[in-house]
Amino acid sequence: MQKLGKERIYHNVAGVHSLHEHSNDNGSRLANFALGKGLIIKSTMFPCKDIYKYTWVSPDGRHKNQIDHVLINNRFRNSITNVRTLRGADADSDHLLVGIWIRVKFKKQYIHKLNTIDRYDIEKLEEVNIQKDYSRRICETLKVQQTTNTNDVNDVWIKIRNSVQQTAKITIGIKKKKKKPWFNKICEDAVQRRKISREEWLKDTYNEERTAEFSRRRKEAHNIIRCEKRKYFQNIMKDAEQDFRLNRTRDMYKDIKGDFKKK
Numbered sequence: 001m002q003k004l005g006k007e008r009i010y011h012n013v014a015g016v017h018s019l020h021e022h023s024n025d026n027g028s029r030l031a032n033f034a035l036g037k038g039l040i041i042k043s044t045m046f047p048c049k050d051i052y053k054y055t056w057v058s059p060d061g062r063h064k065n066q067i068d069h070v071l072i073n074n075r076f077r078n079s080i081t082n083v084r085t086l087r088g089a090d091a092d093s094d095h096l097l098v099g100i101w102i103r104v105k106f107k108k109q110y111i112h113k114l115n116t117i118d119r120y121d122i123e124k125l126e127e128v129n130i131q132k133d134y135s136r137r138i139c140e141t142l143k144v145q146q147t148t149n150t151n152d153v154n155d156v157w158i159k160i161r162n163s164v165q166q167t168a169k170i171t172i173g174i175k176k177k178k179k180k181p182w183f184n185k186i187c188e189d190a191v192q193r194r195k196i197s198r199e200e201w202l203k204d205t206y207n208e209e210r211t212a213e214f215s216r217r218r219k220e221a222h223n224i225i226r227c228e229k230r231k232y233f234q235n236i237m238k239d240a241e242q243d244f245r246l247n248r249t250r251d252m253y254k255d256i257k258g259d260f261k262k263k
Helices: 008-014 025-037 074-079 122-126 128-145 153-171 185-203 208-245 249-260
Strands: 039-041 071-073 080-086 097-102
Touching: 008 025, 008 039, 025 039, 039 074, 071 074, 074 080, 122 128, 128 153, 185 208, 208 249
Parallel strands: none
Antiparallel strands: 039 071, 080 097
16 A cells, blocks of 8 residues: 655655655655656645545445555646546445546547448348348339449449448448447346445445445345356357357357457
8 A cells, every 4th residue: 555645755746635644665665666767646736625535445434545646757747637536436346446637739640531341230130020121121222223224334233232231221220349248237237236335335434334235235246247247158158059060150150259259
């Protein structure tokens, strides 16, 4: 734990707005490290209430310390305009999230935009109703485009391509990528209950009943998320095994590549 105090010898490197009056051994080492490397400790330089200074709370809620710090090169010390803890952020940790307000002027860089290809949610076409709707819409669109009234092959191709793309966007839509596809409604409800319990606990961290309730909700959310994640991957493995038995190699590798490669 790096506790920085308000000693005069550290005023130039750490300021005078620390939560603690005296530095401990690790805090002195941090200040000396900053001095030796030409760094400034900005987390103790801004005046604010004590509730926005402490970054760690003990499990019983009785001890609060400012032990997470922000260091920046002395050349860019004015780039950081404010540093304080964000008590409302639910990080599921005994450490509070530290917010940093930065004002930096970047050099303008011109980037050439690349043409991206939209990937449609073709799995919806397995449903009979969507298949019929897609066929009906594309026939109507092709009639409107009048592809048979021209002899130019390129013109016919452009009309057919635009018809297929427009109909696909309306009927099946573009496939959206999910970073955590296993995070379903059950997980959302568990995290929401944990968040509500945490907000009540922050109002009175010395209340034993609220502390116990928050601890119970944390464990509950952790177990539910781990269980749902395990179920999701078990289903992926079952589908891959079934595809392997039916010699559907393409589908098997598609599932494995899409769900395990990025994990």
